[in-house]
Amino acid sequence: MNNTTKYVGLDVSKENIAVAVADEGRSKPRYIGMISYSVQSIRKLMNKLGKPEQLHVCYEAGPTGYGLYRLLNSMDIECRPWKAKCIRAAIFQRSLQSTELR
Numbered sequence: 467m468n469n470t471t472k473y474v475g476l477d478v479s480k481e482n483i484a485v486a487v488a489d490e491g492r493s494k495p496r497y498i499g500m501i502s503y504s505v506q507s508i509r510k511l512m513n514k515l516g517k518p519e520q521l522h523v524c525y526e527a528g529p530t531g532y533g534l535y536r537l538l539n540s541m542d543i544e545c546r547p548w549k550a551k552c553i554r555a556a557i558f559q560r561s562l563q564s565t566e567l568r
Contacts, residue, residue: 469520470489470490470491470516470520471489471490471520471521471522472487472488472489472490472515472516472520472521472522473487473488473489473490473495473522473524474486474487474515474521474522474523474524475487475488475495475523475524475525476523476524476525476534477525477526478503478525478526478528478530478531478534479503479530480503480530481502481503482500482501482502482503483500483501483502483503483507483508484497484499484500485497485498485499485500485501485511486498487515498511503530503534505537508534508537508538509537509541512538512541512543518541518542518543518544519542521543521544522544522546523538523543523544523545523546524545524546524547524548525545525547525548526547526548527547527548531547535547
C-alpha cells in the first residue's frame with residue numbers, strides 16, 4: 467500500500483453510507499459504493515482504504531453523524547463534518563466573483 471493521502475467523502479443516511487475517494491493529485495474522485503451504517507462496515511472500509519494518517523474524511527453534518535464522528539476519532543482518522551448549506555453558499559459566491567471578472 468502506498469503512502470498517498472486519500473480524501474474520503476461520505477454521504478450518510480440512517481441505514482447506508484455512499485463512499486467516494488480521491489487520491490492526492492488525482493483529477494477525479496472515484497465512487498467506491500455503498501456500505502451499511504454499522505461499526506463493523508465502517509471499520510472494514512477504513513482499514514481497506516489505508517492507514518489512519520493517510521485518510522481525511524468528510525461528511526455532511528447531521529443527526530446521523532455524531533456516532534460516525536466518534537468512531538472515526540477513536541480510530542485516529544481525521545474527520546471533518548461540513549454543512550451543505552455552507553458549501554452551496556461558497557460555490558454561489560465563487561460563481562458571482564467569476565462573472566464579475568468577465
